[in-house]
Amino acid sequence: MVTDNLTHLAAFAAVARHRSFRRAGAELALSTSAVSYAIRALEERLGVGLFHRTTRSVALTEAGQRLLERLQPALHQVHDALEEMNHFRAAPAGLLRVNATRAAVPTQLGPRLARFLHAHPDVRLELAQDDGLVDIVARGFDAGVRLHEFVPEDMVAVPLGPSLRGLIVATPAYLAARGVPQHPQELVAHECVRFRFASGHLYKWQFERDGKALDIDVPGRLTLDEQSTILQAVLDDLGLAYVLEDAARPHLDSGRLQAVLEDWSPPFAGFVLYYPRQRQMSSALRAFVDMLRDSA
Structure with a gap:
């Protein structure tokens, strides 16, 4: 019974983390049906539903959230105790x-x-x-x-x-058609490919020179959330973009892209x-x- 309880609680915690029975099973090396059985058994024993399930999503109920909050410290202690035993092994595992x-x-x-x-x-x-x-x-x-x-x-x-260093880049063709900005404020007259964080807010392009910092909320018709797609959009002549120098370097070296406002782009941690x-x-x-x- 104790072993079953620990197995069921481990399955519950994994489903709560992943919001997915399949991904929880992958973490625990169990089939999806085995994880589902463990959750049903735990819910029947407790007499409450722990998850809202639909064909597309899995979410904790209020009771499930409360159980997770109470369990997490104990589960962390169990995890740490087991991991401590790994220090006696000849190799990491x-x-x-x-x-x-x-x-x-x-x-x-x-x-x-x-x-x-x-x-x-x-x-x-x-x-x-x-x-x-x-x-x-x-x-x-x-x-x-x-x-x-x-x-x-x-x-x-x-x-x-x-x-690292962030750089403003564009294709030579775009810059020939629209001009090369000489100051960050001039970006408001350009087409810019913007970046949106997973949290939902837009990234303001950051600049610094001679101790003066500027944050520019650039205009642009295209907003993306991943650097490689932003780079491709720039290569497609869709405008200027703020990208990491490491990612842009092959295109800069080949001449497909050109950096601007470099004196406003110092390195950062x-x-x-x-x-x-x-x-x-x-x-x-x-x-x-x-x-x-x-x-x-």
Whole structure:
């Protein structure tokens, strides 16, 4: 009975994190039907519904939310106790779940993943790409990857690479037709490809020179939420865009794109991997952090 209760509660917590029976099953190495059975058994035992289910979504009921809030500290303690045993193993093992902003994956995080997995064959890694500001603890992730400025103060942050720079880029054809802006304020007369965060708000383009900072709410008919699609829109002559220099560099070197207002674009702190300061580190996360620090 105790084992069944723990299994059912683990299934409940996984479904609550993922809002999906299928993804919860993948995390727990169980079939979707087994997860569904565990949730039904728990609901029958408690006499309350824990989830609202439709063909398209899964959401916690009020009772389910209350149960999750009460369970999370205990589940974290169980998780930490089990992970502590991994320190007695000869090699890191287990599941490492990382939530990363999509812009960091191609140039900063992705190139390290193959080396890490080859070095640690007993580790399974799950990477979720998400541009929103995610509560990694509530969502069941071991670590996150974001720009340093967006990392909560109570997290440990490990740099993934050097500082970054954002650049305003456009095609030579666009600039020949519309002119080259000489000051950020001149962008209001241009067509700009805008970026919207997952939170819903639009990014204001940021500039700084000689200690003077400017935030420009640029105009534009096209708004996108992912850097690679923004770059493609610029390559299609749809306007100017603010992108990371690393992503634009191949196109700048080939001459397909041209940077403007470079003297208004100083470097800033780059991407970091971050994790909770108070939580017991899993052996897999410790190995990943050690790799990042060794390669810094």
